[in-house]
Amino acid sequence: QQQVKQSPQSLIVQKGGIPIINCAYENTAFDYFPWYQQFPGKGPALLIAIRPDVSEKKEGRFTISFNKSAKQFSLHIMDSQPGDSATYFCAARIEAGTYKYIFGTGTRLKVLA
C-alpha cells in the first residue's frame, strides 16, 4: 500500500522532554526514509534520513530509530527546546532510483518553555 501512517497528530512536551513521533508503512519496496521539519509560513526542510539497513541514525539532538521487521520508524528529539516547535513529516521513497516520496500526515509539536 502506498501510504505512511504517522502518529500522533499533535504533541505537547515540556522543555527538555523527549517527544517521539512514530510512522508505519506497508510497502517493503520503500527504500529511504527522511523526516522533514516545517515552521509556519515555511516549506518543509530535511531534518534527518535513514536507510532500512540501519537501525538508528543520530544528527545532533535528533535520532531516527528504524525497525525493518515491524515496518516502523520513529523520530526522537532529545532535550527538546521551544525552537523545535514545528510540524514534522515522515516520508518514504516509493522506489529506489526515483524522486517520488509518500509523506505522513504530519505531527504538530509544541515545546513549552
Add this chain to the structure above:
Amino acid sequence: SAVISQKPSRDICQRGTSLTIQCQVDSQVTMMFWYRQQPGQSLTLIATANQGSEATYESGFVIDKFPISRPNLTFSTLTVSNMSPEDSSIYLCSVAQGSSFSGANVLTFGAGSRLTVL
C-alpha cells in the same frame, strides 16, 4: 542546497478564476516538482515538471486543471485553473538534489504559495 523562491507567497482568488504560481531556483536542476499541502493534511505530489517536455501528472491530477510550464532548468510555473474553494491549499515547488545522506536524492522545498479561493 538550492534556494527556491516562489511567487506569490499568498493570494485570495475568486471562484472560477485562474492563478499562476512561479518557482525560481538559484541553480540549474533537472527535477522539479509541484506538491499540494491541504490544510492539516500531508503533502501530495501533483506533477513532475520536465524541462523541454510535458509535465508528468500523478493520479488524480490533470493538465487541464494544473497546467505546468518548465521553460528552462531554473524556472517553472504551475497554474491552478477554474478555481473552486476545494483548491484552497498551499502549493509547494520542490527540487531533487543529491545530499550528504548516503548519496540519496532528497527534496528541497520552497516556502509555498498559500491560495485561498472564495
